[in-house]
Amino acid sequence: MWRAGLFLTFVLLVLAVLVAILVEVVNAAFGGHPSIALSALIGIAILVVVGGGLRRLVRGTAAPVGDLVEAAGRVEAGEIGTQVEVRGPAEVRTLARAFNAMSSRLEETDASRRRLLADVSHELRTPLTVMQGTLEGILDGVYPADQAHLAPVLEETRVLARLIDDLRTLSLSEVGVLRLHREPTDLARLIEEVVAGHRASADDAGVGIMVRASAELPSLELDPSRIRQVVGNLVANALRFTPAGGHVTVEAGLETDGAWVQVRDTGPGIGPDELEHVFNRFYRSPSSTGSGLGLPIARNLVRAHGGEISIESPPGGGTVVRAQLPARPA
Numbered sequence: 001m002w003r004a005g006l007f008l009t010f011v012l013l014v015l016a017v018l019v020a021i022l023v024e025v026v027n028a029a030f031g032g033h034p035s036i037a038l039s040a041l042i043g044i045a046i047l048v049v050v051g052g053g054l055r056r057l058v059r060g061t062a063a064p065v066g067d068l069v070e071a072a073g074r075v076e077a078g079e080i081g082t083q084v085e086v087r088g089p090a091e092v093r094t095l096a097r098a099f100n101a102m103s104s105r106l107e108e109t110d111a112s113r114r115r116l117l118a119d120v121s122h123e124l125r126t127p128l129t130v131m132q133g134t135l136e137g138i139l140d141g142v143y144p145a146d147q148a149h150l151a152p153v154l155e156e157t158r159v160l161a162r163l164i165d166d167l168r169t170l171s172l173s174e175v176g177v178l179r180l181h182r183e184p185t186d187l188a189r190l191i192e193e194v195v196a197g198h199r200a201s202a203d204d205a206g207v208g209i210m211v212r213a214s215a216e217l218p219s220l221e222l223d224p225s226r227i228r229q230v231v232g233n234l235v236a237n238a239l240r241f242t243p244a245g246g247h248v249t250v251e252a253g254l255e256t257d258g259a260w261v262q263v264r265d266t267g268p269g270i271g272p273d274e275l276e277h278v279f280n281r282f283y284r285s286p287s288s289t290g291s292g293l294g295l296p297i298a299r300n301l302v303r304a305h306g307g308e309i310s311i312e313s314p315p316g317g318g319t320v321v322r323a324q325l326p327a328r329p330a
Helices: 002-029 036-076 090-139 147-174 187-205 224-241 294-304
Strands: 183-186 208-213 219-222 247-255 258-265 308-312 319-326
Touching (some): 036 090, 147 294, 183 187, 187 208, 187 224, 187 247, 187 258, 219 224, 219 319, 224 294, 294 308, 294 319
Parallel strands (some): 208 247
Antiparallel strands (some): 183 219, 247 258, 258 319, 308 319
16 A cells, blocks of 8 residues: 555656646746646646546556455355456466465365365274274173173274374374474384384284395484384385285485485285375275375375385385485474
């Protein structure tokens, strides 16, 4: 508005100067005795021309601003995703583009929220149904309150607790408010500890598991608990999809400015159609028994450290998930 005020003040000053100059010209032309009617006509003509220009300028600005006001009201009423035509002066066009981008982002966020609610409802329904059915059977006297019937209920509560923790981690990392407690970390030792925790599961499944970490790995400024969670998720996924007699290899080496960690398995691999969705939350292949949160959480935690994660599955089978971690925080 202050720009508009300055502009109008400038126009009025210019108009006054022009009228004064024209009156002097008329005075000189008529020997100092101008025609009052002629001077008035000249002044009126100038006012008409300038007024017409100002009117067109105001209309050219007011119309697109009015569109923005109307669109904002529609968004407030719930029509998320409303767009406006980009027109008018440069500043108004910039505002319109920003509004369109904001509206599109709101639409994407709302759609993501709806999908999350649907997915969470689906994931919670199964363990709650098992718990409810078992407990009702015990209360009705159908089942005895023994370890065989209470142990599954306890396991389902653990499933719910893990799901809630995973959802909290995922939501915090997605909005960028996840707090990392960085400290100098021996990545090779961390990997050894994670693999040691999964060795019993690997032995029970008949899957070999090994570590190949470079002896030259530097100490990295990482949140060890979060990176342990990343490696643990990747190892658990690899073990889940590797048949008996297969192998899972956890490798680590130097990068130009940091290190990389990758988990390689000898499972059946992932099809091209499924590969592009594996980092989507709650996405699971038909043969998966997990929650579909492991890879999305791993990706978000790696990105929170300033790194990146990728996945490959060659046609011959097997899957390789690779995480790149910077040596220092960004």
